[in-house]
Amino acid sequence: MRDLMLRAPGSRFAIHAAVTVAIWAVLTWLNGSIEPQLSYYLALAAMYATAMFGMTILVGLSGQVSLGNGALMAVGGYVFALTSMKWSTVPIIGVPWNAVWSMVFAGLGGVIAGVLIGALGARLRGPYLAGLTLGIAVGIPTIVNRFPALLGGDEGLKLIVPYPEGGYPEAISQQEAAEQVPADDAFLDEFLVEELPADSATSAPADSGDLLTPEEAVSGVESGDLLTPEEAVSGVPTDAPTDAATDTALVVDVPADGVDAAAAVGSDFVLQQWQASVAIAVACIVGFLAINLVSGRQGRVWQAVRDDPVAAAVVGIAPAGAKVSAFVVSSLFAALAGAVLAQILTFVGAGAFGLGLSLSLLVGVVLGGRMSLAGAAIGAVLLVWLPELVDTVSGDRGWPDQITNNAPNLLYGLLVVVVVLLAPGGIMGAVSGGWARVRPQRARETR
Amino acid sequence: MIRTLVVRSLAVTTSVAVVAVGAAGAAQAADPGVSKTEIVIGTTTPLTGPASPGYKDVPAAAQVYFDYVNKSGGINGRQIKFVVKDDKYSPAETVTKTNELILIDKAFMLMGALGTANHLAVVDEINKQGMPDVFINTGASVFDNAKKYPTTFPFFPSYQLEAKVMSYYIKNTPDLASKKRCFMYQEGEFGENAGAGFNAAGMTDWSAQASYLPTQIAQGFGAQVTKMKAAGCQLVVFFGVTSATAVLLKTAAALQFKPTWMVTSVGSEPTVIAGILGSSATAKAAMDGMLAPSFLTPITDVGNPYVSQMKTLVEAAGLQWNFYTYYGVTLAYVTSQAIKAAGPNLTRKGLINALQTQSRNFKSPASVPMNITATSHQGLTGYWIGRYDSAGTLVRLGKPNEVYIAGNALSSKVKVGTFRPPAPTRKLLP
Amino acid sequence: MDTFVNFFLGGFANGAVIALMALALVLVWRSSRVVNFAQVGQAMFTSFVGLTVVDLTGSWILGLVIAIAAGAVLGLIIHFLVMRPVRRADSSGAIIATFGVLIALQALAAMIWGGDPRAYPTPVSYSGITVFGRVIAITPYDIFVIVAMVILVLILTIVLTRTKLGLSMRASAFNPEVARLSGVRVSRMLAAGWIIAGMVGAVAGVLVAPTATLSPNSFDIFLVFAFTAAVIGGLDSLVGAVTFGIGTGLLLSLVTGYSDASNAALVALILLALNLWFKPEGAFNHHKARSV
Known part of the structure; x- marks a missing residue:
């Protein structure tokens, strides 16, 4: 990979660099000028794009369908979380730990996982590879649950972001956190009555006049001692509750290290903008790597092997090597995306990297257009935008809950089908009228 | 690049915090999401x-x-x-x-x-x-x-507290204490939390332990039931979701495994169990004698x-x-x-x-x-213990209004006593 | 020993259902070279249709028959509305399309029948058989499931290998051009594959629903196990699907019984990987492995 980068013509390299920097600048400017919620969506889209650049190379260029890239993201996420929680200095080198090191190690973890799975996967054809990767996607949560002490089990590992310099001062397990709760049981005795008369079996009686009736359940309670609509609007109820208890509430203060300070930080520092800035930076770096690989010699090697492994072998390309290298690259990208996702969620856990995530990546890359990096980027935006779109379209229209709740899923499923039908090459394929190079091997793939 | 971003955002955070703390004494801005109406x-x-x-x-x-x-x-x-x-x-x-x-x-x-x-x-x-x-x-x-x-x-x-209450109840009820007891749980934090509670209460001598994954509910619990039956379990403590409880009861009935069941409060919803077992009659028969803690009035x-x-x-x-x-x-x-x-x-x-x-x-x-x-x-802060009767009603056991309560610390000990809830507000309005 | 026999029998009955789901996947693969993710969704949907009929009429058999009919119709609809148009796209597009169908079917089922789990009745007793005074881990219903599976596999084998329909289907799957030249109506044969798979899936759904619960997502896990079994078996092979479907059921039962549930999926994954390492095209695939 490294020597291929060097072989790439300098001018193209420079153009790619310039384009990448320009995209980074635009996205960074965008991030600074939009609402925090949009920044969050931007962070998600950039994270998806990072993983899906790898999918473009694996599924599009190398022709290997993977249902397990979500599991590879888990590798990156967990390595990021573990190294940042456990290590305060870099082993051997001895410099203080920081987020970049965690990203590097996450990428390294991805490469190792990619080599292992790729070596096995290179022997497999389409559906068999899909079967293997499906198994991996389902197996990862199980593995996480196998090592609860290290990986946090179902509850996962909690991250503190923004990432502190020099690692985490305190990395405590959920169990330890629970044990830190002081045992203050004195209050218990206040509640307990020694003996109650047997006739007061379940609860205190109430006057029948105090009970709500079925009619009131529907219409609400209308009576003199309640607020009038006018009072409700003016906000100054004449008979507002002014019992002693309420007054106490306003006097007693919460501990100073509690809500006050925290709320103050929350009011101006925008977590979502920070998350988006990390995600955009990683996506741009990965995108730059990807575009150079794809447009260079390695891109042609992958396509040659996909189109005709025998012919590729004849001209001196090792098909297995090409397939493994595609797997390793996509795994590296997935792991980096996983590390970013860990920071977006401020958490890593089995539930965040399930089969659903793996399938989403494939859905995104197919919808966007699996043959180009631009398609991956479009797919990433679609993955974030489509669920919001269907939520809006199928918003509450007074239908029964059973319908309202499920309408977004129905619409999403149908949309996926419709896009595949209308744009077989994805959005990007439809836009560019199909990438000429895609066509020859279609017949072969569907055999 | 990431590193500089981190450093910068940290700096921003700190300065914002300082400014905000300084301003905190001044006029309190309205919180989001609340207006006069x-x-x-x-x-x-x-x-x-x-x-x-x-x-x-x-x-x-x-x-x-x-x-x-x-x-x-x-x-x-x-x-x-x-x-x-x-x-x-x-x-x-x-x-x-x-x-x-x-x-x-x-x-x-x-x-x-x-x-x-x-x-x-x-x-x-x-x-x-x-x-x-x-x-x-x-x-x-x-x-x-x-x-x-x-x-x-x-x-x-918490599930931990519930497990401690169960342990306390089992140990102090001679009828249950003498039974060969087994523990079945849902894999993941649910089961782990319960396990931590049992360990804290010193209840570790299970004759057999079995577990399930949430995805396995669709396949029935044949292997788990066989395992517990082979171990001769007479009391099975179960920490799982309600649909799993229903499937467990179904499989156990099929294999004629009839221990005393003790099921977590969040895993014994009778209408869901009835839905899965086919009829409320079947559900009542399967749940008859099942012990369950609860924190709400029946x-x-x-x-x-x-x-x-x-x-x-x-x-x-x-x-x-x-x-x-x-x-x-x-x-x-x-x-x-x-x-x-x-x-x-x-x-x-x-x-x-x-x-x-x-x-x-x-x-x-x-x-x-x-x-x-x-x-x-x-x-x-605690639970009462009930037993389902043949009519499908969870009947409170022990003295009237008997409850088992504890502080939330893992080391906190369970206490038994009685507690009577106060009457509701007028017409259930706040 | 007793315990082992019980783990074995329970696993066998579970495996029979996985085998049927795997069979349905293989049938679609043979006819149209598509891995049908929607299979479990179709089975779930038709089971709900069957349950509705059982609730209305009280007849279990009628429920099964209507469910099978619904399976055929649903298979045909998906073939015509989705798969036939999508054939122009590539294989990953087709996979994604079936995935979209799965999501839509699950949402539709939740809209019509609600998301709460339901009970599906059994036609025969679901209570362990007593042998020499001991209750063993197999019920008359489990035997019913196994017998139904054997009959279904026999029928399928005869239809696919001994009838003109079966031969035409194979011909159009392996070489559509040649088949078309020899007068086979290829597109009809593809539709036939989807219809038969839909029917087999419907039977699998109706058979598995009574042993646990029926809800829009309750068959999800079978997608994984059935796909695994089909892949290890070689995707083209009915025998492979059945063998490894039952094998998967046995394995899950034994590992769950002797260690615990979380190891079961792990062992399944390791065996899947080992199997594919030594038999990259599946154990029962008769086609020559790739030369490269």
């Missing part, structure tokens, strides 16, 4: 997907109660707007939806957010916002940490003013009266009282104050004491 309350919960059965009814029932309060004039003149977001039980979705609640819907507070892993993913940000996060729908003890999570308030007692006790009124509300809205709707109305009822207690000038801080200082005055169908303080945010 409206309070916005948000929640995240699975409305679709494998985790949705049962739980999707909780916010629906809470909505029914809020509608009733709104029609009756609201709370201190404010109407409640309840925004429910479907997170499909995926932590990633929970983050997205919670961000929407904070940033787009500008919710004043959250109520009843569901799921341990789901809530862990968002609890930091919620607390940073200073947003009240009341009565979360999980029994993981990690959230009862007033120092770390000053705005978060769990409601029902759902079948329709003579109780809480149960009768809540049932009236739920059924008037066309929902099914079951544990989930009962629980949903209860959450909304107690939350409304807390909001009312926070007074006419509603602020987030005021609400947290009210919760920390006045929880003992809140009325609820809980049959165990509620005790929220500035240092302990756990709401309910």
Whole structure:
């Protein structure tokens, strides 16, 4: 990979660099000028794009369908979380730990996982590879649950972001956190009555006049001692509750290290903008790597092997090597995306990297257009935008809950089908009228 | 590049904090999500997907109660707007939806957010916002940490506490103590939390342990039942979700395995079990003699003013009266009282104050004491133990109003005593 | 020994259902070279249709018959509306399309029948058989499932290898051009594959639903196990699907019984990987392995 980068013509390299920097600048400017919620969506889209650049190379260029890239993201996420929680200095080198090191190690973890799975996967054809990767996607949560002490089990590992310099001062397990709760049981005795008369079996009686009736359940309670609509609007109820208890509430203060300070930080520092800035930076770096690989010699090697492994072998390309290298690259990208996702969620856990995530990546890359990096980027935006779109379209229209709740899923499923039908090459394929190079091997793939 | 970003954002954070602390003494800006006429309350919960059965009814029932309060004039003149977001039980979705609640819907507070892993993913940000996060729908003890999570308030007692209560009850009931006991649990934090509770109570001598993955429910529990049957288990303690309990009872009946069952409070909803076993008659037969802890007044006790009124509300809205709707109305009822207690000038801080200082005055169908303080945010403190009779009713055991309570620390010891809940407020209004 | 026999029998009955789901996947693969993710969704949907009929009429058999009919119709609809148009796209597009169908079917089922789990009745007793005074881990219903599977496999084998329909289907799957030249109506044969797979899936759904629960997502896990079994078996092979379907059921039962549930999926994954390492095209695939 490294020597291929060097072989790439300098001018193209420079153009790619310039384009990448320009995209980074635009996205960074965008991030600074939009609402925090949009920044969050931007962070998600950039994270998806990072993983899906790898999918473009694996599924599009190398022709290997993977249902397990979500599991590879888990590798990156967990390595990021573990190294940042456990290590305060870099082993051997001895410099203080920081987020970049965690990203590097996450990428390294991805490469190792990619080599292992790729070596096995290179022997497999389409559906068999899909079967293997499906198994991996389902197996990862199980593995996480196998090592609860290290990986946090179902509850996962909690991250503190923004990432502190020099690692985490305190990395405590959920169990330890629970044990830190002081045992203050004195209050218990206040509640307990020694003996109650047997006739007061379940609860205190109430006057029948105090009970709500079925009619009131529907219409609400209308009576003199309640607020009038006018009072409700003016906000100054004449008979507002002014019992002693309420007054106490306003006097007693919460501990100073509690809500006050925290709320103050929350009011101006925008977590979502920070998350988006990390995600955009990683996506741009990965995108730059990807575009150079794809447009260079390695891109042609992958396509040659996909189109005709025998012919590729004849001209001196090792098909297995090409397939493994595609797997390793996509795994590296997935792991980096996983590390970013860990920071977006401020958490890593089995539930965040399930089969659903793996399938989403494939859905995104197919919808966007699996043959180009631009398609991956479009797919990433679609993955974030489509669920919001269907939520809006199928918003509450007074239908029964059973319908309202499920309408977004129905619409999403149908949309996926419709896009595949209308744009077989994805959005990007439809836009560019199909990438000429895609066509020859279609017949072969569907055999 | 990342590193510089980190450094810069840290610097920004620090300076903002300093400025904000300096300004804190000045005029208090209004909190988001509350005006003179409206309070916005948000929640995240699975409305679709494998985790949705049962739980999707909780916010629906809470909505029914809020509608009733709104029609009756609201709370201190404010109407409640309840925004429910479907997170499909995926932590990633929970983050997205919670961000929407904070940033787009500008919710004043959250109520009843569901799921341990789901809530862990968002609890930091919620607390940073200073947003009240009341009565979360999980029994993981990690959230009862007033120092770390000053705005978060769990409601029902933790799974650990439940396991300790079960241990206490088994050890002090000669009939049960003499039985060969086994433990079956759901893999993951649910089972782990329970296991930690049993260990803390010194109950480790299981004759056999079995477990299941949530995905296995569809295949039946043949292997697990065979294993426990072979070990000669006479008492099986089960920590799993209700649909798993139903399938376990079904498989056990098929293989004629008839131990005494003791099932977690969140895993024994009779209507769901009846749905899965085919008829309420089958369910009653299968559940006859099953022991279960509970913290609410029995759902079948329709003579109780809480149960009768809540049932009236739920059924008037066309929902099914079951544990989930009962629980949903209860959450909304107690939350409304807390909001009312926070007074006419509603602020987030005021609400947290009210919760920390006045929880003992809140009325609820809980049959165990509620005790929220500035240092302990756990709401309910214990359980009573019941046994299902042949009519499918959970009958309280022991002395009248007998409860088993404990502090939420792992080392806290279980105490037994009696507790009588106070009468509800007039017409169940806050 | 007793215990082993019980783990074995319970696993066998579970495996029979996985085998049927795997068979349905193989049938679609043979006819149109598509891995049908929607299979479990189709089976779930038709089971709900069957349950509705059982609830209305009280007849279990009628429920099964209507469910099978619904399976055929649903298979045909998906073939015509989705798969036939999508054939122009590539294989990953087709996979994604079936995935979209799965999501839509699950949402539709939740809309119509609600998301709560339901009970599906059994036609014969679901209570362990007593042998020499001991209750063993197999019920008359489990035997019913196994017998139904054997009959279904026999019928399928005869139809696919001994009838003109079966031969035409194979011909059009392996070489559409040649088949078309020899007068086979290829597109009809593809439709036939989807119809038969839909029917087999419907039977599998109706058979598995009574042993646990029926809800829009309750069959999800079978997608994984059935796909695994089909892949190890070689995707083209009915025998492979059945063998490894039952094998998967046995394995899950034994590992769950002797260690615990979380190891079961792990062992399944390791065996899947080992199997594919030594037999990259599946154990029962008769086609020559790739030369490269």
